[in-house]
Structures are given as C-alpha cells and as structure tokens.
Amino acid sequence: MDTRHRSRSRDVSARCQWGIYAITDRASSGNRPILETVEAVLAGGVRVVQLRDKEMSFEQLLAVAREIRHMTRQHDATFIVNDNPYLAREADADGVHVGQADIPVEVVRDIVGPDMLVGLSTHTREQALMAQLLPVDYIGIGPIYETKTKMSPWPLVGTETLRWARLTLSIPLVAIGGITADRISEVVAAGAHNAAVIRDLMSADNIEERARQLCRLFEESRARRLADGGP
Ligand code: TZP
Ligand code: MG
DSSP, X not given: OOHHHHHTHHHHHHHTOOSEEEEOOTTTTTTOOHHHHHHHHHHTTOSEEEEOOSSSOHHHHHHHHHHHHHXXXXXXXXXXXXXXXXXXXXXXXXXXXXXXXXXXXXXXXXXXXXXXXXXXXXXXXXXXXXXTTSSOSEEEEOOOSOOSSSOXXXXXXXXXXXXXXXXXXXXXXXXXXXXXXXGHHHHHHTTOSEEEESHHHHTOSSHHHHHHHHHHHHHHHHHHHHHTTOO
C-alpha cells in the first residue's frame, strides 16, 4: 500500500472537485483544431481539461499538450492527459487518466511521481471499490447513460450505482457517458463530484457558450444538493 498517497488524500480530494470535466474529441468537434476547442471551454469557465486523442503520434500530442499546459495555466485550470503517463510527465500536466486496460496505476504512479493526479476509469462496483486501495486520486465512473462517443464493452452503470458510490466511497467521482445539459442535475443529485462531457460540448455550434451553460447548470445543481442536505 502506498501510504504517502493515503496521507495526502484529503488535500487531493479538494483538488479533484472541478464540476464540468471537459474531454477533447476531434471527431465530435467536426475536426475543429483541439486548441480552439480547449480555448473555448476554458473561456466558458471549465476548470479541468483532459487531452484525449487516440490518433496522433507522441510528438504531435506533446506539441499540443505543451500549448494546453500554457492555456490551462493562464486560466488557473487543471490539465489532465489521457492514457500516457510519459506524455503527462513530459508536458508537465497536472494529472494523467488511465483505463482498466491501460498501464496499471501502480506503474503509472511510479512514472509520474507522488504529486501528479492519477485518475482511473471504473465500470462496476467491484472496480470502484478496488480503486480505493490503489494509488489513484479520483475515479471515472461510467458509462452512466448510453453514448455514441465510445464503444464500451461494459454495461451502463446508471445513476443508482453513482448514488451507491457517493454513499460508499470517499474518493472523488467523475461521472461519464452520455451526459448532456439536461442530465447535469440528475448526475449531481446522484452524487457526482464532477461530470465529464465530450459530445455535448465538442459538437456544440458555440462551444464557449455551451461550456458556460453546463458550468452554470452544474453549480445550480450542486447548490440544490447542498440545500437538500447532501454532502
Ligand atoms: N468513457 C466512458 S463513456 C466515454 C468514455 C471516454 C465517452 C463519453 O462521451 P460522451 O460524448 O460525453 O458521452
Ligand atoms: Mg485509456
């Protein structure tokens, strides 16, 4: 067990509560340049951006990642790299996010060191429970709803499992999969600390405006949850 990780978990938990969690996707954005979409979500008030691209080479991604690093610093936002801890380290990102079939998180932690955020995707209650014993700082949980963005071999998780996770686990949760403006209040009410959005953001005609709308809906939903006595 990595005790250094556990001893800093309270601070880290506070660092992992962003609200809307934007993920890049060139296909959903009609091939708009990644940097243009990132600038728009940041201008719209999003506090965390994940660079996710399965096509580009390491060198191409590194060039983009360095720009995003610069842009996120300007906006005081968090920058997470998908899949590749070496890219995250090289780009001086704040975090790296991996899936169940990617490099094991113990190895990821060794590569990125104790301070970088590590996120892990989970798709079942068992995986979410296991994640609490691993050197990770937050978990993705999904797909909550049906999504066309990613072919997932996992069944839908649904908001009931999200509710269970919030009541059972102490790790920050990023709900993902099919989340749109009209579902934000439901996932926040079910306990999501964060809502990851790809298509609803990236395919918007005006990405900045959609980001602003999603952030506002998230904050309103969170205030309602607090007023209703939720954590
Ligand atoms: N992991 C689980 S569902 C998903 C990923 C990357 C795709 C989510 O995309 P969208 O467009 O927000 O449904
Ligand atoms: Mg992955």
